[in-house]
Amino acid sequence: MRKKFITVLIPSLIIASILSSCSSKSNINNAAKATKVSSVKDQYITAKSPNKNPKKAVEHKDTFISAISEPGGVFLPYFYDNGWDGNATEPIFPSLVGTDEKGNPIADLAKTWDISSDNLTYTYHLRKDLKFSDGSPLTADDVAFTLTLLDDPSYNGSFDISTCYIKGSDDYKKGSATSISGIQVVDPLTIKITTEKVNPLNLTKLGGQVLSKAYYGKDYQKGKLDYLKALYSKPLGAGPYKLDKYIPGQEIRYKANETYYNGKPKIENLIFKVTSKDTNLQLFETGDVDYDSFSTDKDTVDQIENLGFANIRISTVSDYGYVYMNNKKSYLKDKNVRQALIYGLDRQKIVDVAYKGYGEVATVPTSPLVWSYNTDGVNKYKFDPEKAKKLLDADGWKLNSNGIREKNGQKLKLSYLTSKNTDQTIPVAKENYKALGIDFEPEIMDFNTLVEKLNKGDYDLAAVRTSGLVDPNDSVEEFSSKKASENVTGYYNSKVDDLISEGVSTLNVKKRKVIYQKLYKELSNDPPVILIDYRKSLRAWNSRIKGLDNNNFAGVSSTNLSKLKIEN
Template sequence: MKKFAKKFLVLSVVSGLAASTLVGCSQDKPQTDNGTSQAAGEKESSGDTQKESKYKTVVVASLEMNGVFSPFFATTAPDNDIVSMVHGALIKTDRNAQPEADLADYKIEQVEAEDGSVSETIYTFTLKDGVTFSDGTPVTADDIIFSYKVLADPAYDGPSTFSTLPVVGMEEYNKGDATEISGIEKVDDKTVKITLKGIDPSAIWKLGGIEVAPKSYYGVDDAGKEYAKGDMSVPKSRNAAPMGAGAYKFGSFENNVVTLNANENYYGGAPATPTIKYQVTAESNKLEGLKLEEFDISDPSSSPDMVADVEAAGFEYELIDNLGYGYIGMNAERIPDKNVRKGLMHLMNRRPAIETYYGDLATVIERPMSTVSWAYPQDATEYYGFDPAKALEYFKAAGYEQVEKNGKVSLEKDGVQLRVEVGIPGGGTMEHPTAPVLTQMKTEMEKMGAVLEIADTDGTVFFDRLETGDWDMWVAAWQATVDPDMYQTYHSQGPSNHYNVQNEELDKLIVEARQTNDIEVRKDCYSKALDIIMDEAVEMPVYQRKNMYVFNQEIVDMESLPENMTPYYTYFAEVETFRLK
C-alpha cells in the first residue's frame, strides 16, 4: 500500500522557537468512555465543494485534558488544541514559521530617532471583511483591545508574557492606576494600532498571535458581572466553555470527550467536516484505539516498533519533527546548592534510554531548546556526561559525607541524608522515554547512600504539583513557539520559571536578545544564555523527537490534508477543507 509518508521522513524548517507551553510526555490514565462511534453510512454535503462525505464525524485521540479551554489561561497542549479550533487569531504561522494574515491584515512601521536607531515600532491590524464570532456577531477592534487588556492586567496569572512587551503605556497599566494602555489605539471599528518603544522581535507574534476573545462573552459572566481591571474572575468563568471566531464551535466536554461542531459563520467558509471529537485516551492505547475504531486520527509516540506496527496495521502516517523537546528540570529553591544539582546532572545517563525508546526517531540534545530553532547552537557539546564518580565529588563539595549507619553507607550533611523526589507523569506504569534515566539514577544514588524517590503520577496530579513548586525534580517537555524568546521560562520574573533560577547575567542576555532584530546578535545572546542555564544545573535537555500522525484512510480523505507539512503546519492547518470519505 502506498504510504502517505515515507518511512522515517523528517520535515525540518530553520526557524525560531521558544519554550512556551508545558506538556508532559506522559502515559496518562486510560479513559473508560467509548462514546465516539462514527455516523457510518450517513450522507453529508461537505463544505464548499460538490463532493459528499458519508461520514459526519472524525475522532481524534488526545491525552488527558485539564478542561481549561480559555484563550487566556490554557496551558497544556491538549487544552490548547481545543482553543485553537474554537478561536481565531489575527495572524497565523505559515509552513516556514513566518507570519501570515488570518482574521486581520497587518502592517509594521518603524520610526527612526535622530541617531538612526529605531525609537518606535507601530503595528496596525485591520480585520478582514465578514469576520464574525461563532454566534454571528462581528469581531471588532473593541474585542481585540479587550483581549489585550486582559493579558496585560496586573491580576493576570496565565501563561502569556504579553505584559512584558514594551508597548507605550504598558507599565502604567500593568503596574499603575491607568485604566487604558495608551499605546493601544482604536483607529476605527476594524482597526487597532499598537505603538512599541524601540524594537521587540517577538512582538508580531504576541500582538498578532492572540486568539481574539469576544468582549460580550468573556467580559460578562452569567450573573451579569462585568470584567474590571484587577479581577480575573469574569474571564475565568468561561474557561470550560470557550467561544470565538475559529472554524469550530465548542459543543461539550463530557465523559472524556470534547465535541466540536462546524462554525457556519466562519469567515473562511463552513468547514467540510461537520463534527470533530477529541477522545481522551492513554498513550499506550493510541494505536490500539485506531485498530478498534475508537478514533480515526492518532499521534502515538514514534519509535521503530511503532512505525512497524502502524505499517503492519495498514494505516497511513506522517513523521514530523516535534515542536519542542523533552527535559528533566530541577527547582533551585528546593535544591539550592548548585553542587548538588551538578552532581545529579552527572547521574543522568540519557543516550541509552532514548536510543532504546526511540531508535533513530529521536536524538539526545545538549542545550535546553528545540533543535528545530534557528537559535539552537549547532556546535553545542555535552555539558554533563554520565559520571557517578564526578557526581560524588560534587555532593562532597556541597558538604555531604559518606558515613556508615546500621551496616550501610549513608550520604549525609549535618546528619541529614541526601534525599530527592522526582515527579514523572507516567500514569503509574513508568511508560515514559526518560523513565530509565531515573531508575538508573536511583540505583547510583543508593550505591552512594542517597535516596531518589520516583513519584509516577497521572498528568493532572503532576502538573498541579509542578505549578505549586512541589517537585525537587521533574520530567516533562516544552512545547515551543515561533520566536525563541526565553523570558517566560528563564528570566527571574518569568511566569513559567518553574526552575526558580535567579541569575542577573541570564536576565540581561534575555532582555538584550529582545531589543534587536539582528539575528546574529540574538543567536549569540541565546547561546550564552543556554550555557548559563546549563551551568546553573536547573535543566537537563534530554531529547528531540519526531511526532507521528496516523490516519485511518478508510475514514479520512488523505487528499484533503495539507501538502508539505512542517512542525508549524500539520494536518489541521487547513481544517476548513479537511474532509472525510
Template sequence: MKKKKWVCLALSVMMVVSVILSGCGKKSDGGKTKEGKEAAGNELAGNPAAEAGNVLRYICTAPPGVFNGILYTATYDQYICDMVFNRLLNYDSETMDFKPELAESWEVDEENNTVTMHIRKGVQIHNDLGELTAEDVAFTLQMLCCPEYDGPRYSNFANIVGAAEYKSKTADTITGITLYTKAPEDPLDVVYSDEEEDPYKITLEFAPFTTSNLHAMTGYILPRAYYDVDSYDEFVALNLKPVGTGPMVFNQYVIDQYVELDKNENYWDGAPKLDKVIYQCVSDDARIATMQSGAADICEVRNVDEDLVQIDEMNFVTVDSVQGNTFAFIRFRMDQELMQDIRIRQALAYAFDRAGFVESYTGGRSTLTYAPAPKDAGAYPSEDEGMYPYDPDKAAELLDEAGWKLNESDGYRYKDGKKLTLNYTGISENKNDSMKTAVMIENYKAVGIELIATFYDWATYMDTVRTDDKTHIYGYAWSMSPDNYQNAVLFQKGSLLNDGQYDNPEYDTLLEEARVELDVDKSNELYKQCFHILNEDVPVIYMNDYTTPWVINNRVKNVIVSTFLPWTYNIKNIEIVQ
C-alpha cells in the same frame, strides 16, 4: 518617516513540514459519481473506520480544560483553542513567514515603534454574537495587561506603552493601544482617536518594538461580546465554555472522556469540510489499540518502539514523522535548599545515563539536546554538545566535595546525619515519565542518592510542581516556538513559566538584550550566550528533542503535521473519504 509593510520575517529555524494529500474521486453536483464512490470504497476496503462518518476523532491525554486563548498552558488545551479561536497573524506552513488571519494587513513603523493592524471585515462570532472588530483585539490585549491576569502571556505585550502602569494600577488607560472610532458608552481602557472612523483599525505602540511582538500577534483573539464579564473570576469560569470566531464551534467537554466541536457554518473563510471533531481522552497505553480498532483517526506516537511495531501491521494508516517542536527536560526547583548547590545539580546530570535511556526508549529516533531551541536554529549552542556525559565517578566526586559522604552499610549518602533524598514529581499517564524515572532511581542509587517518585494526573501535577514544598525535581516538556524569546522565557525571573524559580541576573540581562535586538544574527548570538549560561548553571537536565510519528487513518485527508504548528492548523480543509 521610516515605514514598511512587514509581510515576512526571516526566521533562523528550518522547518520540516509534511502534507498528506490525495484526491477523493470525481464529484458532481449531487456528490460523488459512481467512479468516485468505487474509488473511495476500494481505498477504505478493510479499514475498520470506514463507516465512522464525517467526524474526525483525535486521541490524546485528557486536556486540563483551560479552553481560553490567553490562559491555556497545556498543548492539549491549545488544540481546542486552535479550532475555536482565530489568531491575528498565523504562520505559513512551508516558509514560517507571517501570513494574514484576522489581521488582513498590517504595517510596522520601526521609527515610531508602532504596528497598525487592519482587521478583516465580516468575521462572525460564534452563537450569533455579532461581528468581530478591532475592539475585540483591544479587549484581548487589555485582559492580558489587567492586574488580575495570572496567565503566562503578559510578558509578550509588557512593552506596549502604558501596559506596565496599567498592570500595576498606577494608570487607568493603556496609552499604547489606539482604536479609530468614537468611544462607546462602556469604553475599554484604551485610547479612542477621532482622526478617522474605522472600527477595523488598531495601532499598538511599543517601547521599543521587537521581533517578538509580531510573533506575539499569532496569539488568539477573544470576542468582547462574550468575555467582557463583571469579574475576573467570571472570566475564568468560561474556560470550559469557549466562544470564538474559529472554524469549529465548541459543543461540550465531558471531563476526562471527550471534547466535542461542531463545524462553524458561518466561518469567514468558508465552512469546514468536517461535520464534527471529537477529541477523545485516551491514555498512552491505549492509543495504538484504539487506532487499531478503528475507533480513532489521528494520534501522536510517544516514540515507543513497540508502538511502531504494532502500527506497521496496520495497512489502513499512514505514519508521517516530522521533527517535533517538543523537547523534554528534567527541571530542578531552585527554591529548594538542596537544589541551590550547583555541585548536586551537576552530579545529578552526570549520574543519569540520559543517552542510554533516550536510545533505548526511542529506538534511535531522538537525540540529546542542550538548549530550549531547535538544533538547526541560529541560537542553538552547538559547542555545548556533549556536556555532562554519563560519568558516575564524576558525580560521586562532586557529591563528596559537597559534603555528602557515602554510608557503606546502606549505600546512601549522608550529611550532618541527613540522608540525601530527593523527591521527583511526575505525570501518571505519561509512559515516558515512568520509564525514565525508573532509570533515574537506579542510576542515582548507584552514586548514593535516594530518589522517591510520585505521579499525579496532569492537572494535579501542574499545581504540585509549583506549590509543593517537597518537590525537588520534576519532568517537563515544552513546545518550542519560532520565537527564541518564547523558549528562553522559561528561565526568566518573574516569568509565570519559570516554575523552577531559576534566578540569574546575567541571564535575564542578556535575554532582554536578545529580545530587543532586531538584527537576527546578533540576536541569535545573544540567545546562544543565554543558553550556554543555562548549561553551566544546570537549572535543568536537558533530555531529548523528538522525532514525532503521527498515525493517521487513510480515510482522513489534508492533515498538515509540522514542527511548529499544531495538527489542528489546517482543520478547515481536513476531509474524510466516505
C-alpha cells in the same frame, strides 16, 4: 509567546500555530541550516491499501476524531496551565496572525498588517464581516479588550504582555490611567498598537487569539478577573468550530461553525478523544480514532504501515524533554549538586530505550530545528558517575552507614514526578542515583495533578517537555527570575536574566545568535534543569481524512481545520 505549555506526555495532537506562535520569517529561514536529530531520516509513508479502512472509521461519515491526552477543562486562551487545554481552544479561537507549517506569519483574522520603520508600531487590518459563533461581530474593539485584559493588574497567567512594551501599559496597571494609550482603535477594522521597545516576537504576540468583549467583558472590572472562571467551560470564539460538549476524561465534542470567515468546515463534527499510550494503537486500528501519535520505534512503524489505510509521518519534533530541578529547595540550590545529578544520570541509556534510534541526548535548551541551536563550548555532560561523586563530596554530602548521602543531618532524598507509566528515566535514575548515594523516589500521577504540584513548588524533580519551539526565546524565558509566573524552578542567575532580555531586544538574527550562544554556555555552567532528549515523532492518520499531509507537522490548526475533508 502564548502560555507556556507543560507537556509531560508526547503530544497526541500537534498544532502548528502552537509550534510557531512566536516565530518570525527571518528566524525560520535559518532553521534549514540546523542539525537533524538522529540517524533515522524523516519519512512520509502513504497508505498502500486505503480500501482496508475499518468499519467504524467508514461509519464516521461526517466526523473527524483526533486524539488528545489530558485536558483540564479550562478552555479560555491565556488562562490555562494545561497544554492540552491549549490544544482544545485552538479550533475555537483563531488569531489575528497565524503561522504556516514552517512558522512563517500568515493572515488569519487580520488580512494584512503594517509595521513602522522603527519596528515599534503595529497596525492590524481585520477582515470584513468577522463574526463570533453566536453571530455577534468581531471588531478592533475585541482586540483592544483582549490586550487590556492581559494588562489587567490582577491577570496572573503566564502570557507576559509586559515584554511587548505597549505604551501606557504601566500607567494603566498602576492606576494613573483609565486606558492604555498605546492601544488605538482606528476604526472597527483597524487597530494600531504602539510599543516603546523593540521585540522580535511582537507581530504574533500582539496578534494572538481574540476574545469577545461583549461576552468575556460583560462583567469586567479592572483588578477583578475571577468572574471569568465561570466561563472557562463555556468558550465563545470565531474559529472554525464551536464547543458542543466536554466529557471529562473521555472526549471534547465540537460542531462546525457556520459563521467562520473562511466558510463552514466541510466536516461537521470534530472530536478530541482522550487516549493513552496503552490504548491508542488499538483505537487507531479499530477506527475509533482517526489521528494520533505513537511510540517511535521500527516495530510500531511496521505495524501501522501494515494496516494499509494509514498515512504515516516520521519527523523531527521541535521540542525537547527535560527534568525540572526545584532550585528553591536548599539541597538543589548549589550548582555542584545540580551538575552532579546530570553527570550521574546515563541519559544516553534513557534515550536509547525510549526512542530506539529515533532520538538523541539534548545538550542545549532548544530544538536542533531552531536557528539558534549551537553546542560550541557547551558542556555535554557525558555520563561520569565518579565526577558526580566528587561534586557531591565537595559540597559536603557524605555517605552515611546506610549508603545515603547526608549533610547537616539532612538526607539527600529526591522525589521525581511524572505522569508516564512507561517513563524510561525511572529505572535508569533509580540505578544511577542509588550508586551515588541518593534516595530517588518516583511518583506517578495524573497530568493535571502534576501541573498543580509544579505551580505550588511541591516537588524536587519533575519530567516535562516543552511545547513546540521556533524562536529561541520560547524555551529559555522560563529561566528568567523576572518571569515569576513561568519560572517554576525558582532558578536565579542575573547573567542569565540579562542575556534572556538581550535576546529579544533586537531583530538582528546574527546578533541574537551570539547572545544565545553565550546564554547556552551560561545555562550549561549553571544548569537549572536536566536536559534529556531531542526526538522524532511518529504520527499516523486515516487516509480518508484529506488535508493533513500538506505539512511536515501533519497537524491540525484553526487555519486548516476548515479545509479538511473526508473521502470514504
